[in-house]
Amino acid sequence: MKKLFTEFSIKNVKMKNRICVPPMVVGFTDDGYVANENIERYKKLAQGGPGLIIQEATCVNSGGKLLGNQLGIWEDGQIEGLKNIVNAVHQEGCPIFIQIHHAGVVGISKEPICPSAYEYKNYDGRVVVGKKMTIEDIKSLQNDFIDAARRAYSAGYDGVELHGCHAYLISQFLNKKVNKRTDEYGENPEKFVIEILEGIRKVTPKEFVVGIRLGGFEPTIEYGIHYAKVLEKNGIDFLDISYGFMSEQEMHVNEDYKFTNAVYAAGKIKKEVLIPVFAVNGIKSAEIAEEILDETNVDIVDIAKGFLINNNWANDAKNGKDTGKCLDCAKCMWFGQSKVCAGKVLFERNN
Numbered sequence: 001m002k003k004l005f006t007e008f009s010i011k012n013v014k015m016k017n018r019i020c021v022p023p024m025v026v027g028f029t030d031d032g033y034v035a036n037e038n039i040e041r042y043k044k045l046a047q048g049g050p051g052l053i054i055q056e057a058t059c060v061n062s063g064g065k066l067l068g069n070q071l072g073i074w075e076d077g078q079i080e081g082l083k084n085i086v087n088a089v090h091q092e093g094c095p096i097f098i099q100i101h102h103a104g105v106v107g108i109s110k111e112p113i114c115p116s117a118y119e120y121k122n123y124d125g126r127v128v129v130g131k132k133m134t135i136e137d138i139k140s141l142q143n144d145f146i147d148a149a150r151r152a153y154s155a156g157y158d159g160v161e162l163h164g165c166h167a168y169l170i171s172q173f174l175n176k177k178v179n180k181r182t183d184e185y186g187e188n189p190e191k192f193v194i195e196i197l198e199g200i201r202k203v204t205p206k207e208f209v210v211g212i213r214l215g216g217f218e219p220t221i222e223y224g225i226h227y228a229k230v231l232e233k234n235g236i237d238f239l240d241i242s243y244g245f246m247s248e249q250e251m252h253v254n255e256d257y258k259f260t261n262a263v264y265a266a267g268k269i270k271k272e273v274l275i276p277v278f279a280v281n282g283i284k285s286a287e288i289a290e291e292i293l294d295e296t297n298v299d300i301v302d303i304a305k306g307f308l309i310n311n312n313w314a315n316d317a318k319n320g321k322d323t324g325k326c327l328d329c330a331k332c333m334w335f336g337q338s339k340v341c342a343g344k345v346l347f348e349r350n351n
């Protein structure tokens with residue numbers, strides 16, 4: 001492993017290797033406040049040796065949840081519990097960012113908002129029509145993100161990641177198939193997120209890291225590259241490249257491309273920017289991670305389900321041990337209540 005276990009820095013944040021545990025909501029709280037299980041979970045992940053953890057999508061507004069058991073950062077009272085997560089992770093020598101999130105039309109709210117009156121077919125087959133946001137709604141939501149970042153800084157996080165992909169609110173603004181507004185937030189879809197970034201810079205010190213998880217195909221790779229460049233120009237500190245608005249993407253990637261489409265997008269974007277780029281999706285072994293770093297030139301690899309199966313993934317990879325493998329079940333059990341993961345069961349049986 002020539003590159004995977006080399007150090008890297010984003011501003012003053014030092015990573016001991018190129019492995020990041022990306023955000024993964026797995027529940028435990030009913031009211032958005034941190035539960036002991038959340039703290040324990042992050043402590044274990046930090047003990048597993050990654051260079052960085054990005055905390056799960058944490059809501060900036062109680063009306064913006066994607067799931068009922070999501071963590072929140074919408075009021076100052078939540079800072080105390082979040083500090084406990086930060087301290088537990090820092091004690092293990094690992095930095096931590098927090099992903100801040102609003103679900104928009106794909107959330108569980110009975111009256112979800114959206115940049116336009118977009119029709120979205122929910123997980124249960126229900127068709128939901130988003131309430132088109134007024135300019136007041138837009139300003140208020142932007143302030144929710146800015147306040148959330150201020151709270152994140154107070155809680156001691158090393159940075160924030162704006163959740164700007166996977167069909168959630170920022171992705172809804174960026175994707176022209178969803179955002180049909182005819183005002184400045186439609187003509188200039190990146191305006192919503194750039195104003196959030198500017199607002200965060202006013203309430204946090206300049207060394208505080210602010211990055212984004214961005215869709216590489218929003219809806220096309222050309223738009224993904226465009227948004228990446230615009231955000232770099234406006235001072236974003238890193239780009240964590242994943243998928244865009246899931247049902248509104250146009251992905252034209254050669255079938256014989258070696259890695260997943262999301263990794264392809266990260267590699268394409270890395271060629272166009274100078275800031276750190278993260279790649280994610282289907283990175284199932286340290287060998288694949290190393291190949292991706294080598295061949296795409298991205299700076300960091302995200303290992304998501306690998307760390308759900310084996311909390312000690314990075315240490316095991318470093319020591320040449322079995323890290324476990326995701327079995328790509330038709331429905332990942334970590335999204336539901338039971339959390340009986342076949343990959344984890346197999347890994348524990350073999351180790």
Ligand SMILES: Cc1cc2nc3c(=O)[nH]c(=O)nc-3n(C[C@H](O)[C@H](O)[C@H](O)COP(=O)(O)O)c2cc1C
Pocket residue numbers: 022023024025026056057099163166213242280281282283302303304305306332334335
């Ligand atoms: C249980 C679960 C929860 C997730 N929650 C989030 C989330 O909060 N924010 C996010 O950006 N992605 C989320 N993801 C996506 C992962 O961060 C990652 O992009 C995806 O699992 C692909 O990476 P992998 O192939 O290494 O698992 C979640 C994935 C899983 C399995």
Ligand code: SF4
Pocket residue numbers: 305308309325326327328329331332333334340341342343344
């Ligand atoms: S439940 Fe299946 S898809 Fe999800 S992490 Fe486990 S093995 Fe992978």
